[in-house]
Amino acid sequence: MTNTLSRPTTDFTTLPTPRTEEEWLERARLVRGLLAADAAARDAAGATPYAEVALLKDAGLVTLLGPVEHGGGGQEWPTAYRVIREVAAGDGSIGQLLGYHLLWFWAARLVGTPEQIAQVEAEATRQRWFFGGAVNPRDADVVIRDEGDEIVYTGRKSFSTGSKVSDVTVLEGVVEDTDTHVFAIVPSDQPAITFHDDWDNVGQRLTESGSVTLDGVRVPWEAAAGFRDKVFTPRTYNTMNVPVIQLVFVAFYLGIARGALEEAAQYTRGSTRAWLHSGLERAVDEPYVIDTYGDLTAKLWAVEALADAVAAEALPIHRDPDALTERARGEHEVRVAAVKARATDVALEVTSRVFEVLGARATTSTLAFDRFWRNVRTHTLHDPVAYKRREVGRHVLVDELPTPTWYS
Known part of the structure; x- marks a missing residue:
């Protein structure tokens, strides 16, 4: 079942692109108002929030941290936290989705090489990717096989916030017979990833946080975040x-x-x-x-x-x-x-x-x-x-x- 926002939305293409922190906060307040109007009904329905994520994309909030030269907001974390706060005031689930998305969007800067950071942020901003993540540390580690030019993720995670509404998912696992952890960004819609639609908790009902199975997700070694020649340099x-x-x-x-x-x-x-x-x-x-x-x-x-x-x-x-x-x-x-x-x-x-x-x-x-x-x-x-x-x-x-x- 898909959520449908039950009132007219705003045509953001007719609005000027926000430039300052206050302008981005005003944009977030506008999104908050649209979400709040039927938040109770959508919470009760518990349907997949495709329309809500589309709203975040149309409003430009998903690229808030993205480079301006690629169409992003060019903002920093203090503004991002306040934007998340505004959106969550209208709908807590969607505020969480936006917050996790911005974390994983930014994660390339956390562990990536300079070349990977530039590539990921440019592509994610231009394509308005929505990020999910399957990185629950309380589960057993996902196992990674090293197959020469590729690594292959296999395993299961109890939580994968964003799941079906995401364009890409951040994976984390450990190379077998080592203690080497590897992060990678992969397309969410692929046969090797199964989202189980089993998020049935009392709150945050629209966060798409159910479990996920990884059955041979292939990633080129060159896309392993922060690695050069299969070696990671910690900071x-x-x-x-x-x-x-x-x-x-x-x-x-x-x-x-x-x-x-x-x-x-x-x-x-x-x-x-x-x-x-x-x-x-x-x-x-x-x-x-x-x-x-x-x-x-x-x-x-x-x-x-x-x-x-x-x-x-x-x-x-x-x-x-x-x-x-x-x-x-x-x-x-x-x-x-x-x-x-x-x-x-x-x-x-x-x-x-x-x-x-x-x-x-x-x-x-x-x-x-x-x-x-x-x-x-x-x-x-x-x-x-x-x-x-x-x-x-x-x-x-x-x-x-x-x-x-x-x-x-």
């Missing part, structure tokens, strides 16, 4: 995948929370009734309602400000990757861990507590206010937030820096 910058993806998570957690809070406030202004014993005529005059919105808004604003600050702190790293030291990377990851912990707590609180100020009639399935909490609750289990707090605590107490892993 400290290779370990920046975790700080970036964790800030992507923060972005759509905060976006979902903001969407919940703003949609709840709109409902409270128009539909929530004052309590019959309050002596008040309007819910917006109820002291406990005012206090709750003030409390939740203040907490959300604080974490948004921290997220923006941590994103800005990483700009020198991304602009000069070869200058990154292990200590600078570790200190940045501690800051990322801190904002990830706070974003998790605040997003869960906001999406749960809004019901206190909505009233019983707002629990109808048609309004689907529960989708905000379901979306946050589902993805915040990605990795235990206690381990993020541990990174911060160990650094404060004994100056310990996180050891780079798939999660730290």
